[in-house]
Amino acid sequence: MAAFAATHQQTDVAAFYSSLIFNYSAAITELYGMGARKFGVINIGQIGCAPLQRLQSPTGACADAVNALAAGFDDALRSLLASGLPHGLPGLAYSLGDLLGAQSGCQQPNSTLCADRRSYLFWDYGHPTQRGAELIATTFYDGPVRFTLPVNLKQLMLS
Template identity: 50%
Template sequence: MKGLVVVLLGLVIVSAIGASSADVRRPVVPAMFVLGDSTLDVGNNNHLPGKDVPRANEPFYGIDFPGGARATGRFSNGYNIADFVARQLGFERSPLAYLVLKSRNYLVPSALTRGVSYASAGSGILDSTNAGKNIPLSKQVQYFASTKAEMEVVWGSRKVSKIIANSFFLLGTGSNDLFQTRPKSQADVAALYATLVSNYSAAITDLYGMGARKFGIINTGPVGCVPRVRLLNATGACNDGMNRLAAGLAAAIKSGLATTLTTTRLPGLAYSLADSFAGSRANFKNPQATGLVNADSACCGSGKLGAEGKCMRNATLCGDRDAYAFFDNVHPSQRAAELSAQALFVDGPTQITAPISFKELAHQR
């Protein structure tokens, strides 16, 4: 299973701010650096060796991608949430994948003016999650360190430090770790949470040590409600056990990061944590309120709930992709990703981010 469920992230509040994505404008941050799993991946896995590496490199992925239908490595019919966060920040779309930039010898120019994506489908907070088939979070952090070193060779440490300090770091991971584990007792659950929070905090602290100061973090969502998990229930309902596990991890991450990411321990750091679990829960009950007609089935796939087969060239494809919350049996559709990203930037009483919104975070100086 490969993906962090950010689908329907607080969609109920989106009706108050409109359905279209932000107009591309002058970016409010110098660059955006992305770390996480398949909901944020824009092509890194396409460049990894191995037949079991999860890739979105063939139709019907990318069928609605702007500029011509083509599979780009995004697990979506078009843009994913990283793209729409980038648009909210004023960029055209997500920065390119690290391995793509390396293959084109364009890493430094992109890092200095737009950013880099290190996100990898199937990855988790733990190195052991789907080991050998992705770029784990710790390796993504190492790739950022390598990127910074290459930037400094060209522009010097002073200018690079300023760029990194003002850039937006988007992180979204954790769900794959839950899919890979089957804790047998409450003690096992507590130990799992403690390890995940410790590793996550360490990764963010390492990024801080390299100059990162603005962290937009998407917490784990209701993984028990993705079509692939619903398929295991005779009624097609969400798996409450998986959702409880995800909700517990979300709470542990919130508490753990609140302790770690303090200005007393890490001066100058600012962060925004998206409560995707709470923001999603109500919307599965009434998806029509957000213009989505189907919140339990895959638009692209086969069999029951469209979740029994993979999304590929010979799969069944729904007619109205904007009406579906899920494009394949795990990942959100382009429309759901767009609404999710908009929810992250909402200020005021309906916001699902704390202690500040992504918008407030981006504009901090």
């Protein structure tokens, strides 16, 4: 019975990813049809480490299952963009910002919300502070290649 449940759950997750990727592909294809050729895309971050998720854990830990779902989608999105989409769109260029990787190390066990929101990633249970958004934007705009593939946003705009 446990094997059946695990297989059923894997099928549901695969269908979920497939649906999301289909919608992403359709949106990019539609924008491409309107003349867009350069795309800045940001994947899903460590949503399992958002304060709201961590409040649900007795130890304040990240929700690993939620992060695993986000990472699986991120892999599927990276593959979609690297393949040039199912329709093969000539001239399409993109920069994929890796929010999952850019947030690594930001989530400490048992951290709490803070009064000085200029120094922290979150200002409430799920939204980044202005400083957090600034750091993420700067990283994706002109940051290291490990956080943006195949180029950063600055390189994309100059190409």
